[in-house]
Amino acid sequence: MNSNNVVLKVEDIRKSFGENEVLRGVSFDVRRGETKVFIGPSGTGKSTLLRCINQLTPPDRGKVWLDGEEVTNSGARINYFRQKIGMVFQNFFLFDHLTALKNVELALLKVRGMGKAEAREKALTELRQVGMEDWADHYPAELSGGQAQRVSIARALAMDPDVILFDEPTSALDPELTREVLEVMKKLAREGMTMLVVTHEMGFACSVANEVLFMENGVVAEQGSPDLLLHDPRFTRMKDFIGRIDSRMED
Amino acid sequence: MDVLPVLIEWLPYLLSGVASTLGLVLVALVLGLLLGLPMALGQVYGSRPVRWVIGIYVWFFRGLPILVLLFLFWFGIFPAIGLGNLSAFVVGAIVLGLRGAAYQSQIFRGAIQSVGEGQMIAARSLGMSRTTAIRSVILPQAMRIALPGWSNEYPNILTDSAVCYAIGVVELLTITSRMVTQTNVMMPVYLTAAGIFIILNYGGLKVLHRLEARIAIPGFGTGAM
Numbered sequence: 204m205n206s207n208n209v210v211l212k213v214e215d216i217r218k219s220f221g222e223n224e225v226l227r228g229v230s231f232d233v234r235r236g237e238t239k240v241f242i243g244p245s246g247t248g249k250s251t252l253l254r255c256i257n258q259l260t261p262p263d264r265g266k267v268w269l270d271g272e273e274v275t276n277s278g279a280r281i282n283y284f285r286q287k288i289g290m291v292f293q294n295f296f297l298f299d300h301l302t303a304l305k306n307v308e309l310a311l312l313k314v315r316g317m318g319k320a321e322a323r324e325k326a327l328t329e330l331r332q333v334g335m336e337d338w339a340d341h342y343p344a345e346l347s348g349g350q351a352q353r354v355s356i357a358r359a360l361a362m363d364p365d366v367i368l369f370d371e372p373t374s375a376l377d378p379e380l381t382r383e384v385l386e387v388m389k390k391l392a393r394e395g396m397t398m399l400v401v402t403h404e405m406g407f408a409c410s411v412a413n414e415v416l417f418m419e420n421g422v423v424a425e426q427g428s429p430d431l432l433l434h435d436p437r438f439t440r441m442k443d444f445i446g447r448i449d450s451r452m453e454d
Numbered sequence: 455m456d457v458l459p460v461l462i463e464w465l466p467y468l469l470s471g472v473a474s475t476l477g478l479v480l481v482a483l484v485l486g487l488l489l490g491l492p493m494a495l496g497q498v499y500g501s502r503p504v505r506w507v508i509g510i511y512v513w514f515f516r517g518l519p520i521l522v523l524l525f526l527f528w529f530g531i532f533p534a535i536g537l538g539n540l541s542a543f544v545v546g547a548i549v550l551g552l553r554g555a556a557y558q559s560q561i562f563r564g565a566i567q568s569v570g571e572g573q574m575i576a577a578r579s580l581g582m583s584r585t586t587a588i589r590s591v592i593l594p595q596a597m598r599i600a601l602p603g604w605s606n607e608y609p610n611i612l613t614d615s616a617v618c619y620a621i622g623v624v625e626l627l628t629i630t631s632r633m634v635t636q637t638n639v640m641m642p643v644y645l646t647a648a649g650i651f652i653i654l655n656y657g658g659l660k661v662l663h664r665l666e667a668r669i670a671i672p673g674f675g676t677g678a679m
Contacts, residue, residue, distance in 0.1 A: 279583075282583055292579075296570075300674065310577075310581060313590050314582055342672040344671075344673025
């Protein structure tokens with residue numbers, strides 16, 4: 204792959220909250236169409252890293268580029284970059300006062316300045332993508348967690364992003380609902396969407412990720428294909444971590 | 455003296471008093487809304503000096519008895535700033551409105567703060583500016599949350615408005631008092647005034663509750679559904 208395929212470049216991101224240094228220099232490149240999965244113990248800065256990328260949490264140091272343009276220190280242009288960097292949250296954060304359809308439409312109308320008919324058409328298309336078109340007129344309070352998360356994925360898709368950040372998208376869901384959301388994400392990955400996913404779903408990581416980044420103590424401790432990190436004897440830390448999770452679940 | 459003919463004779467005056475009272479309430483509510491909502495936004499999103507100024511305002515208008523405020527503006531502040539020729543009605547409505555703004559700002563502030571912070575985060579993550587997010591996401595939710603508390607301002611201002619009697623606004627209580635002094639009928643006249651206040655109160659709340667039901671959305675319990 205040549206470097207022209209790099210859509211997102213993250214360089215030496217550092218972030219502290221008070222005394223607590225959450226990110227201690229994280230760098231990586233994301234190629235177009237790639238899915239990168241971030242795995243690691245809680246509190247190692249995975250979610251903070253995603254928020255540093257779209258500047259919801261501005262990093263203390265380090266730089267982010269999207270398509271060769273600097274996202275960090277971009278002033279008011281950050282609102283442009285955020286359209287191109289979609290985000291899906293653990294707790295969905297759907298707009299509670301709007302129907303599923305209007306949730307997807309809102310930014311098309313208010314940010315992209317689309318006309319009503321066009322925005323509606325696009326929103327319906329995105330809802331169809333995630334299998335939620337039949338629920339277009341329902342409010343968030345009327346949706347299951349899995350349905351709500353699919354709508355929030357449609358909302359991110361509607362902006363035609365270059366990359367979507369998934370911040371523990373299934374952590375608030377039971378296994379059945381987790382499955383329906385992961386199905387949608389797998390479909391997106393197959394269709395060539397560029398995705399960064401923070402998750403604890405090893406199955407998803409193994410089947411979809413082009414690369415897994417195992418994070419520990421604010422740095423990327425191990426990095427490589429899922430197969431490599433799980434089976435190559437030179438890599439031990441992620442295996443240890445997974446072993447700890449598994450033994451805890453057996454207790 | 456027979457009561458009924460007295461009431462019938464005075465009915466047009468009573469109704470003019472009702473109109474005046476409702477006028478006071480309406481102006482005060484609208485003024486309170488127009489000032490109270492920006493004040494709430496300023497208190498939540500504003501800089502430290504802005505929050506400080508609004509805090510002083512709220513402290514002042516909530517801290518003084520309504521009668522003291524009325525006298526202060528009617529005899530002191532308005533004449534001192536060259537507005538001495540304002541009518542008693544206008545002064546009464548403005549003072550009720552300024553005071554209402556202090557209370558309303560706190561209703562709206564609480565409502566804005568009770569909208570989950572994820573709503574703003576999600577809006578910003580889609581590329582909305584903070585202003586757009588406030589207008590399109592935060593306020594539509596905050597207004598629904600605020601409405602039941604806001605509805606409560608109506609009976610508050612309605613009952614407070616009677617105090618404008620003290621600076622000579624010809625509202626319901628003023629008319630009632632004139633009736634009593636000129637006819638020497640006391641209890642039935644005051645009871646009539648009380649009845650009218652109760653009807654205005656009930657009717658106004660009915661309208662507000664209907665509004666709450668109309669804008670109700672699943673997941674936003676307003677108690678009016």
